[in-house]
Amino acid sequence: MNRSYLSKIKYVVSILLIAGLFVTCDSISDFGDMNEDPTQANSIEPGMLLTTVQLAAAGTRYEVWRAQLLYGSNVSQHTVNAFFGGGNNYTEVVDWLTAFWNTAYSGTGNSQRAQVKNIEGLIDQLEMRKEEGEEVGNMLATARIMRVFIYHRITDLYGDAPYSEAGKGAIDQEFTPAYDTQEEIYNDMFTELDEAVNQFDSSQPMFGSNDLMFGGDITQWQKFGNSLRLRLALRLVKVNESKAETEALAAIDAPGGVMTSNDDIAMIQHQSGPSSGPAGLNTNAISEAMNDGGDHEYVAQTMVDWLKNNNDPRLSIYAETDSSAYVGFPSGYTATSIQDHNSFNETTANYARVNSMLIDLDDPTFFQTYAEVEFMLAELAARNWTSDAAATHYENGVRAAMEYLSLYDEEGGADIADSDINNYLANNPFNAGGSTGDKLEQINEQYWAAVFLNGIEAWSNWRRSGYPDLEPALVDSNDPPAGNQTNGEIPRRLIYPEGTEGVLNAKNYDEVIERQGENDMVTRVWWDVE
Numbered sequence: 001m002n003r004s005y006l007s008k009i010k011y012v013v014s015i016l017l018i019a020g021l022f023v024t025c026d027s028i029s030d031f032g033d034m035n036e037d038p039t040q041a042n043s044i045e046p047g048m049l050l051t052t053v054q055l056a057a058a059g060t061r062y063e064v065w066r067a068q069l070l071y072g073s074n075v076s077q078h079t080v081n082a083f084f085g086g087g088n089n090y091t092e093v094v095d096w097l098t099a100f101w102n103t104a105y106s107g108t109g110n111s112q113r114a115q116v117k118n119i120e121g122l123i124d125q126l127e128m129r130k131e132e133g134e135e136v137g138n139m140l141a142t143a144r145i146m147r148v149f150i151y152h153r154i155t156d157l158y159g160d161a162p163y164s165e166a167g168k169g170a171i172d173q174e175f176t177p178a179y180d181t182q183e184e185i186y187n188d189m190f191t192e193l194d195e196a197v198n199q200f201d202s203s204q205p206m207f208g209s210n211d212l213m214f215g216g217d218i219t220q221w222q223k224f225g226n227s228l229r230l231r232l233a234l235r236l237v238k239v240n241e242s243k244a245e246t247e248a249l250a251a252i253d254a255p256g257g258v259m260t261s262n263d264d265i266a267m268i269q270h271q272s273g274p275s276s277g278p279a280g281l282n283t284n285a286i287s288e289a290m291n292d293g294g295d296h297e298y299v300a301q302t303m304v305d306w307l308k309n310n311n312d313p314r315l316s317i318y319a320e321t322d323s324s325a326y327v328g329f330p331s332g333y334t335a336t337s338i339q340d341h342n343s344f345n346e347t348t349a350n351y352a353r354v355n356s357m358l359i360d361l362d363d364p365t366f367f368q369t370y371a372e373v374e375f376m377l378a379e380l381a382a383r384n385w386t387s388d389a390a391a392t393h394y395e396n397g398v399r400a401a402m403e404y405l406s407l408y409d410e411e412g413g414a415d416i417a418d419s420d421i422n423n424y425l426a427n428n429p430f431n432a433g434g435s436t437g438d439k440l441e442q443i444n445e446q447y448w449a450a451v452f453l454n455g456i457e458a459w460s461n462w463r464r465s466g467y468p469d470l471e472p473a474l475v476d477s478n479d480p481p482a483g484n485q486t487n488g489e490i491p492r493r494l495i496y497p498e499g500t501e502g503v504l505n506a507k508n509y510d511e512v513i514e515r516q517g518e519n520d521m522v523t524r525v526w527w528d529v530e
Contacts, residue, residue, distance in 0.1 A: 072455020332473025
């Protein structure tokens with residue numbers, strides 16, 4: 001793809017330095033108190049606070065390693081961590097399972113990491129400025145979309161969660177928020193996205209260069225808001241199909257429409273080196289994690305075999321190997337138990353690892369891509385919710401999924417030639433004559449492949465769609481992993497931090513357990529029904 005987009009967002013270098021004004025040292029073992037007073041967010045200028053919120057949403061090594069990689073990517077069989085367990089062998093490691101929750105709400109000892117505190121503080125500040133007569137409508141609309149993005153990942157990972165009262169620590173000094181049901185959260189998120197997209201006004205000021213995602217471009221924010229609404233709509237296909245259809249169609253018809261090219265991708269372009277500001281907020285968190293333990297993150301056998309079986313040109317971009325062939329690491333196995341698998345050949349070094357080209361500290365973090373949108377549009381057509389040709393959207397999605405990888409490497413190392421993409425589509429055409437189930441499987445397998453390294457989204461879309469048809473670990477065996485705590489069932493959610501919530505917010509915690517189910521990895525969230 002044209003690298004003008006990558007060049008366009010390089011202005012981020014100077015803005016990233018802003019975050020350095022607020023970052024303090026902390027220990028990753030210091031969770032802090034998710035209910036502590038976060039009033040300091042209101043003392044930061046809105047533009048700087050948005051910058052901080054966006055960087056925090058991209059994440060830090062601590063929670064990203066645990067939620068995105070050790071659970072999200074391992075459970076969805078994108079990657080395998082053969083040394084640390086967790087999502088690979090279905091064990092409950094409380095520190096890892098609660099890391100995303102603790103960081104999102106409290107910042108785990110660093111308030112600038114606290115997505116919820118800061119986005120609620122930003123919206124409260126903008127609302128006050130609006131009441132005083134300032135023209136902040138566009139800024140408020142932007143913040144509302146970011147707020148939905150933040151909360152949708154929390155609720156997708158955990159289920160019911162503090163939402164309507166989550167900002168009361170900053171505003172009303174109320175530190176024991178109730179848990180809203182996931183259905184209530186989703187309904188409000190749909191309303192927020194609808195109102196935010198319609199709130200934009202080209203005559204009013206915008207965040208400008210403080211906006212690391214779109215540089216204050218209103219149209220791109222509308223596209224992101226609508227595309228995010230489309231993602232949320234399809235989460236509901238198994239629990240409320242009519243609501244899913246209504247919201248999906250509303251999203252594509254809303255002002256600005258949905259993403260139409262890779263130039264619309266919602267992402268954070270990171271920086272590295274001495275001019276990029278402090279590590280922990282400004283560098284790519286997945287890259288930080290893998291550079292600390294890169295040999296631990298193998299590409300899963302499920303992913304490698306799928307790419308090989310389809311002669312997919314992404315194989316050599318997703319994976320690298322020291323051997324003569326790409327061999328994926330079977331999910332559920334460890335560095336010790338793998339020696340009993342028929343793929344083992346003297347050393348674990350023969351297994352494919354995540355390509356080092358994808359884990360540079362300045363690589364982007366992708367929140368939502370145009371490829372995902374095209375696959376969702378293909379699904380709408382396959383379900384006969386629109387009169388579009390599903391094959392066209394499928395082809396657009398495949399092409400976009402292969403082309404956007406060029407954003408990982410300015411030197412062209414991740415480029416896939418048009419001829420290779422055309423050849424792939426010719427050999428893997430859309431199954432237009434198949435059943436609806438066949439079409440949905442093909443579309444969502446491509447979706448799964450396209451969100452490599454976005455473990456939260458891969459896991460969420462697998463839970464709501466059922467595709468790909470993952471074999472529970474241990475793959476290639478009828479035995480569940482040793483030490484697993486799910487009776488061999490693929491995990492469905494992360495767990496709440498019972499040690500803090502069960503004590504400091506006991507009444508509301510007890511109510512959510514009674515309502516939603518046991519605080520374990522096999523309790524399903526509201527939209528994840530069988």
